Amino acid sequence: MNTNSIRSSWITAQEDGTEHAVTDVAQEAARDAGDGRYEAECGTVLLAAAMEAAPLHRCARCRTIRRARFRPRELAAPQRRSGWLSRLCHRGRPAERTTGA
Numbered sequence: 001m002n003t004n005s006i007r008s009s010w011i012t013a014q015e016d017g018t019e020h021a022v023t024d025v026a027q028e029a030a031r032d033a034g035d036g037r038y039e040a041e042c043g044t045v046l047l048a049a050a051m052e053a054a055p056l057h058r059c060a061r062c063r064t065i066r067r068a069r070f071r072p073r074e075l076a077a078p079q080r081r082s083g084w085l086s087r088l089c090h091r092g093r094p095a096e097r098t099t100g101a
Ligand SMILES: [Zn+2]
Pocket: 019, 020, 021, 040, 041, 042, 043, 044, 059, 060, 061, 062
């Protein structure tokens, strides 16, 4: 399955106000089950808060999972320049630094 075709929405958990990413497939499963519980991409099972409830923060695990799905190459390996054209275009620029953050 193409991971870029997976769609998800942010849903705020009633329990703690955390906003989690829930795929369309999981939302459909929750509607079919009829119990109002959604399984987020991070594995958390939540009850959706009222629509007017503002989220307190976003789930870090859901953010990481979504980021990895949309940009798997950037997260899997550090960027490096290769090829003569890239070296020519980036000549004279300081070397990339990696930060621990
Ligand atoms: Zn989550």
